[in-house]
Amino acid sequence: MSQKAGLYQEHTNIPKAHLPIVGNWDSANTTIGAGVAIFHLASSRVVLCYHSTKNYYFLPKGRRDASEDTGSGAEREGFEESGYRNRLLPLPIPTRQPKAHNPSPSSAATTPFVTEPVWTQLVPVTRTAQYILFWYIAETVPPDLEVSLSAQEKEQGMAYQYPPKFSPEMTLKERMEMEREGYEPIRHENTGVDAEEALYESYLMPVEEAIEKLGRGISADVVRKGWEAIQLKHKMEDGR
Helix, strand or coil: CCHHHHHHCCCCCCCCCCCCCCCCCCHHHEEEEEEEEEEEHHHCEEEEEEECCCCEEECCEEECCCCCCHHHHHHHHHHHHHCECEEECCECCCCCCCCCCCCCCCCHHHCCCECCCCEEEEEECCCCCEEEEEEEEEEECCHHHHHHHHHHHHHCCCCCCCCCCCCCCCCHHHHHCCCCCCCCCCECCCCCCCCCHHHEEEEEEEHHHHHHHHCCCHHHHHHHHHHHHHHHHHHHHCCC
16 A cells, blocks of 8 residues: 555544654655645535545645645645645634734734644654644635636646635635525646546535545544534634
């Protein structure tokens, strides 16, 4: 089994955080990756990828590019492997990261919502090389943004365009009102970057079905944690 397939076909036990460890890897022996669960808020669905020859479901992920922000790498990998444009979603996620000391009034740091990884994995690549993988939560982009980003890509030779961040002042209800009833997020074809990714299919499916197909490993819990955080954000914004 390939290293990539092994990461997707995870253990069937309920995931638990491991005890902290000490490890040191220099740049030549470190690979940083990012993955993402992409939700369509209005229809309560999430994007799953499917390997058409090895027959397993997985969440999109991959190595971030050199000098690329890790969160942006998660968005890009999500697009390349699934075909769905996406952007990280600020959510009430438990984190040990501090808030900015003196943020501007319009800063995301003034809200209780963050775009932090919900899981982090350490996976050995070789005997000496370490893979560090961060799992994020994202949403499909609004229709108008989909159109503008596609236009920018055509103007710039189809180079991937990073989406603007989700506004810290926008509620989930306001975000969903940007879509007409029954709107279906666009799935772009041929976004994979190599022959392996050309074998990937992707689908938007109900959250519970996605969790069942992913099994009981980390990927399923990424979806579960993301959906629970989305529901909590709805309640917080409604004042409940």
